[in-house]
Amino acid sequence: xKSVGFFNNKGGVGxxxxxxxxxxxxxxxxxxxxxxxxxxxxCNASAYLLGENDLENIFLNNEFYSIDSFFDPVRKGQGYPxxxxxxxxxxxxxxxxxxxxxxxxxxxxxxxxxxxATRNGEHxxxxxxxxxxxxxxxxxxxxxxxxxxxxxxxxxxRSVLLGVDCFLMPLSVDIFxxxxxxxxxxxxxxxxxxxxxxxxxxxxxxxxPFVISDVPVSWDLQFAxxxxxxxxxxxxxxxxxxxxxxxxxxxxxxxxxxxxxxFFNAENDELNLGEIPTLSSVVPLSQQAHAPIFDxxxxxxxxxxxxxxxxxxxxxxxxxxxxxxxxxxx
Numbered sequence: 525x526k527s528v529g530f531f532n533n534k535g536g537v538g539x540x541x542x543x544x545x546x547x548x549x550x551x552x553x554x555x556x557x558x559x560x561x562x563x564x565x566x567c568n569a570s571a572y573l574l575g576e577n578d579l580e581n582i583f584l585n586n587e588f589y590s591i592d593s594f595f596d597p598v599r600k601g602q603g604y605p606x607x608x609x610x611x612x613x614x615x616x617x618x619x620x621x622x623x624x625x626x627x628x629x630x631x632x633x634x635x636x637x638x639x640x641a642t643r644n645g646e647h648x649x650x651x652x653x654x655x656x657x658x659x660x661x662x663x664x665x666x667x668x669x670x671x672x673x674x675x676x677x678x679x680x681x682r683s684v685l686l687g688v689d690c691f692l693m694p695l696s697v698d699i700f701x702x703x704x705x706x707x708x709x710x711x712x713x714x715x716x717x718x719x720x721x722x723x724x725x726x727x728x729x730x731x732x733p734f735v736i737s738d739v740p741v742s743w744d745l746q747f748a749x750x751x752x753x754x755x756x757x758x759x760x761x762x763x764x765x766x767x768x769x770x771x772x773x774x775x776x777x778x779x780x781x782x783x784x785x786x787f788f789n790a791e792n793d794e795l796n797l798g799e800i801p802t803l804s805s806v807v808p809l810s811q812q813a814h815a816p817i818f819d820x821x822x823x824x825x826x827x828x829x830x831x832x833x834x835x836x837x838x839x840x841x842x843x844x845x846x847x848x849x850x851x852x853x854x
Contacts, residue, residue, distance in 0.1 A: 526852045527660050527669040528748055529684050529691040533704035533711075535675040537696040538753050538800060540568040541807055541817075542844075544617060545837070547670050548816035549845035551618040556667040556849075559611070561591070562624030563656070563684050569672040570624045573614040575814050582612070582623055592625040594659060598651060599634050604658050616815035624672070628680060635679035643718050645725025650734040654741055656687030661737040668852070675704075677711045686719070690746035692797070692848065695777065696753040705780040709787055716743045747788040748851050749795035750781065751844055753802075797851070798844040806833045817841070 530543040543560070550556040562569040570579060582588050589610050597605045609622045634652060641649025656671075663669055671688060673681050685691060693705075720743065726734050733740035778792075785792040803817060806826070810817045813824040818838035820826050826834060 525664045525666055525669065526690070527671065527688040528848070528852070529671045529673055529681075529688040530694065531673045531675075531681065531685065531691045532693050532695065533675055533677050533707045534696070537694040539675075539694045540564075540572060540672055541803075541810075542694050542751055542800065543670055543672050544569060544572050545810075545816050545818065545841045546845050546848065547619045547668075548617040549818070549841045550668055550849070552816070552819075553842050554845060554849065557665070558619040559622065559663060559666045559669045560614075560619050561622045561659075561669060561671045563591070563628065563680070564624055564672050564674040565626050565629035565680075566674060567624035567626060570621065572811055573617050573619070573621050573814060574612065574623070578612070579623075590625045590627075591622050591659075592627040592631065595631050595634065595655060598655055599631075601648060603651065604655070608662060609659070614814070616813065616819060620666075632678055632680045635683050639679055639682070643722045643725075645722055645727075645729050647726070647730065647734070650722075650726060650741070653683055653686060654734070654736055656684050657736045657741065658687075660687050677707060682711075682715060685745055686715075686741075686743075688745070690748040690852075692748045693750040694753065695750050705777065705784055709780075709784055712745075712787060719743050745788075747784065747790050747795060748848060749797040751797050752799045794851070797847040798840060800840055800844075801836060803833055803837055806830050806837065 530539050532539060547558050547560055551558045560569055560573065574582075589607055591609045593607075594605060594609050597603060611620050611622055613620050635655075638649045638652035642653045643649070660669055669688075671684055673684055693708075695705075723733065723742065735741065781795075782792050785795060806817050806820060809820055809825050809830070813820065815824060818834060818841055820830075820834050
């Protein structure tokens with residue numbers, strides 16, 4: 525089983541659309557058993573994968589054991605719960621889902637407060653910080669677990685990133701997306717150094733390491749790669765013409781990505797998983813139908829030139845899914 529967080533410190537980069545469609549490709553095209561965990565308090569992945577009636581039934585059901593409920597015993601100092609968040613299925617995407625919860629934003633305070641305890645080497649702090657790692661470790665029946673995350677570099681996403689095997693970064697061609705890469709490098713470096721010291725303190729205090737599924741925790745996050753969202757450009761004779769301003773940003777972005785790859789001791793050439801064109805005309809149809817873009821048809825409202833977009837999406841998403849599988853196998 526491999527777990528992948530989809531993360532960027534910049535919003536509006538098509539992260540949820542990318543995750544859900546790549547997840548569907550892995551399930552439908554590659555025959556993988558895929559679970560999506562919605563760890564973004566905005567719950568966009570849940571709203572994309574499930575219909576409105578399904579979501580209403582879930583959120584109005586007081587007995588539904590949610591991802592947020594998994595935190596309650598940890599908050600009370602009772603350790604990890606035996607019960608697992610309920611798992612539902614998405615009919616059109618052919619993936620399973622742990623539905624998100626807006627209440628996860630409230631857990632940010634718990635995770636932030638207990639990070640101080642983690643840095644002091646305290647058991648309570650480690651237990652809170654590694655709650656997502658514990659959750660993921662119990663889901664070994666899946667081939668791939670994909671986690672949707674918000675754009676924050678706060679305590680919630682830190683806990684997710686310490687729990688997954690690797691992360692994938694969606695990028696757009698803009699100055700703020702470039703600056704986000706720099707923020708990520710700085711934060712990761714700070715977390716890594718703090719965690720290394722915290723682990724030493726924990727072992728000194730407890731005379732043994734903190735373990736999840738019998739494996740001692742450590743900084744072992746890997747970079748799975750990045751996917752670039754193409755900018756809009758004019759075409760001449762069917763050939764896409766570069767735009768100087770965007771190309772300058774791309775050049776600077778590539779320099780930042782080299783720094784990120786160096787941080788993870790990875791080769792930059794291996795980490796470009798693909799590009800996504802502008803699919804704005806079919807994304808709303810996909811969201812309304814709760815279906816992958818590449819699976820849309822006339823019954824979903826596709827007309828005219830939108831068929832070309834659907835066909836393009838099929839090539840792009842299947843290609844990215846194949847490249848991701850290759851990275852996960854290394």
